[in-house]
Amino acid sequence: MLAQQKQQIAALFQAALAPLLEGTSVTANVVLERPRDPAHGDVACNIAMQLAKQLKMNPRELATKIVAALLENPDGKGLVASADIAGPGFINLRVADAAKQAIVRTVLAQGAAYGRGEAGTGKSVIIEFVSANPTGPLHVGHGRQAALGDALSALFEAQGFGVTREFYYNDAGVQIHTLATSTQARARGLKPGDAGWPESAYNGDYIADIAADFLAKKTVSASDGAPVTGSGDVEDLESIRAFAVTYLRNEQDIDLQAFGVKFDNYYLESSLYKDGKVEAAVGALVANGHTYEDGGALWLRTTDYGDDKDRVMRKTDGTFTYFVPDVAYHIVKFQRGFTQAINVQGSDHHGTIARVRAGLQAVGLGIPQGYPDYVLHKMVTVMKDGAEVKISKRAGSYVTVRDLIEWSGGGDIAKGRDAVRFFLISRKADTEFVFDVDVALKTSDENPVYYVQYAHARICSALANWGGDEAQLAGVDLSLLTAPHEASLLAKLAEYPEMLQRAQAELGPHQVAFYLRELAGELHSYYFAHKWLLDDDEALKLARLALAVATRQVLRNGLALIGVSAPEKM
Numbered sequence: 001m002l003a004q005q006k007q008q009i010a011a012l013f014q015a016a017l018a019p020l021l022e023g024t025s026v027t028a029n030v031v032l033e034r035p036r037d038p039a040h041g042d043v044a045c046n047i048a049m050q051l052a053k054q055l056k057m058n059p060r061e062l063a064t065k066i067v068a069a070l071l072e073n074p075d076g077k078g079l080v081a082s083a084d085i086a087g088p089g090f091i092n093l094r095v096a097d098a099a100k101q102a103i104v105r106t107v108l109a110q111g112a113a114y115g116r117g118e119a120g121t122g123k124s125v126i127i128e129f130v131s132a133n134p135t136g137p138l139h140v141g142h143g144r145q146a147a148l149g150d151a152l153s154a155l156f157e158a159q160g161f162g163v164t165r166e167f168y169y170n171d172a173g174v175q176i177h178t179l180a181t182s183t184q185a186r187a188r189g190l191k192p193g194d195a196g197w198p199e200s201a202y203n204g205d206y207i208a209d210i211a212a213d214f215l216a217k218k219t220v221s222a223s224d225g226a227p228v229t230g231s232g233d234v235e236d237l238e239s240i241r242a243f244a245v246t247y248l249r250n251e252q253d254i255d256l257q258a259f260g261v262k263f264d265n266y267y268l269e270s271s272l273y274k275d276g277k278v279e280a281a282v283g284a285l286v287a288n289g290h291t292y293e294d295g296g297a298l299w300l301r302t303t304d305y306g307d308d309k310d311r312v313m314r315k316t317d318g319t320f321t322y323f324v325p326d327v328a329y330h331i332v333k334f335q336r337g338f339t340q341a342i343n344v345q346g347s348d349h350h351g352t353i354a355r356v357r358a359g360l361q362a363v364g365l366g367i368p369q370g371y372p373d374y375v376l377h378k379m380v381t382v383m384k385d386g387a388e389v390k391i392s393k394r395a396g397s398y399v400t401v402r403d404l405i406e407w408s409g410g411g412d413i414a415k416g417r418d419a420v421r422f423f424l425i426s427r428k429a430d431t432e433f434v435f436d437v438d439v440a441l442k443t444s445d446e447n448p449v450y451y452v453q454y455a456h457a458r459i460c461s462a463l464a465n466w467g468g469d470e471a472q473l474a475g476v477d478l479s480l481l482t483a484p485h486e487a488s489l490l491a492k493l494a495e496y497p498e499m500l501q502r503a504q505a506e507l508g509p510h511q512v513a514f515y516l517r518e519l520a521g522e523l524h525s526y527y528f529a530h531k532w533l534l535d536d537d538e539a540l541k542l543a544r545l546a547l548a549v550a551t552r553q554v555l556r557n558g559l560a561l562i563g564v565s566a567p568e569k570m
Helices: 003-023 047-055 059-072 097-113 140-158 176-187 206-216 237-259 269-274 277-287 324-337 347-362 401-408 413-425 447-466 469-475 482-506 510-529 538-562
Strands: 043-045 079-087 090-095 124-128 162-169 265-268 293-294 297-300 309-313 342-347 371-377 380-384 387-389 433-436
Touching: 003 043, 003 059, 003 090, 003 269, 003 482, 003 538, 047 090, 059 090, 059 097, 090 162, 090 469, 097 433, 097 469, 097 538, 124 140, 124 309, 140 237, 140 342, 140 371, 140 380, 140 401, 140 413, 140 538, 162 269, 176 206, 176 237, 206 237, 237 293, 237 413, 237 447, 237 469, 265 309, 269 324, 277 297, 277 309, 277 324, 277 347, 293 447, 293 469, 297 433, 309 324, 324 342, 324 347, 342 347, 347 371, 401 413, 413 433, 413 447, 447 538, 482 510, 482 538, 510 538
Parallel strands: 124 162, 124 342, 162 265, 342 371, 380 433
Antiparallel strands: 043 090, 079 090, 293 297, 297 309, 380 387
16 A cells, blocks of 8 residues: 555544544544455455544444445545454454556656655764674675665655765774784784794785785775875885775775675775874763763773663773774764764674763764664674585685675676675674575575566566567556455555555665565565466567566665666576
């Protein structure tokens, strides 16, 4: 049911209730739901049960009065076909066939805009995702973040929000120092296992590649920074650090390009220190009386904001703990005008949520409680050739995004990108996921992305075989679409806008993948039940082709939101 139709039905209920509520202080909150059993109708409402006690009436008696007034209202003609009362007072409505069939014209008229809303118009949101340390290639966990974050960004854009996609580079701290010393060791001719090889060093082959290019005095550049040329001096650790960070940022840029993900802005952790943002945040916390000294360390009273214990901000050696620059970074986000911020991160960040939010409350800048929002994802296990894959030669200790794309496409990057994107949002973020490369390569209904894309291609093939002008389908007689499979497909098409709204509000892009699989299933079932081009009745054939074109459009719209292509041939 379309949102407009839902609003009209809600208005019919309010009109029916108006004389019953007149002279009372009772107010009605009409909530419409879809019955669990389609046999019960298209819309269910329990308003009679909610109001019966307040109005001192029997629930079924009240429901009877509401239904009678609703069916007599001329505004409901052509929209509500029938209404009945079930159980203690549930009201079930059946929407008229013509109102259900109208979804086809709506989709054909709106095209790529179908499903989009305006709830976020004038609002802006910053969505931070991937944010990988520039110490190695992107791994499959980063891939899940990329798929989730990009799809979530598209969902917000579809509701009218102004969206900024941001990548936060952790280019400061111990890990960066380890990267530099690892590269220095390689540049000196050492390799993992040799005497003198640093115990904490990164062991992947990529470190040897960085060292070789540094010694060759090559120039590298990243997406938003100045080019860096290797000095070739193995004793110049700072030069090695700058070269290695830029080298790996460029490698990550290449991975993201292969994945089809683009960012609007890159923010460097090091800039927070350079620009005094960290010191300013700490100063505000101290000035507001939310800190104390103990054991030579500076502590934040995070327990004042619901944390289970207070947290160290500045250690005895004078360095800051992990969450302090995060507090400073999110102050900057708020000051940049983003009243809503969303972070897509691994579940290992769960422990920092309370302390970051506590710090943001304690600085006294009016930052709302619960800022920022978090979408935390769990691990991805990669299976290939029937066995778990734990390491990659490229990375040394984990499977990279590039590996996964190459494997899943059988060498076809575009095909692999589609599979990886679809698979990695096909489960709720907080559930662990097994990515089976063998399934991603299958051309059967076992492969969910193939199943959905084939539904789109099947419609394109049918239209090509028909050979007619699609423009003429906009005016066909849709009243002929009365078969059960057609009713199911029409209902599924009508669900799309509300599904997008719910997925955006619940920060759940997995709902798009669920919906697309269900829509594809309805299409395939419809195709096998009614071979569209074999109808002797020309009018019925055209009506069914119009329904197919509307389905193709919604499949295309949904796939575009999650960054997956909609091929016309497979």
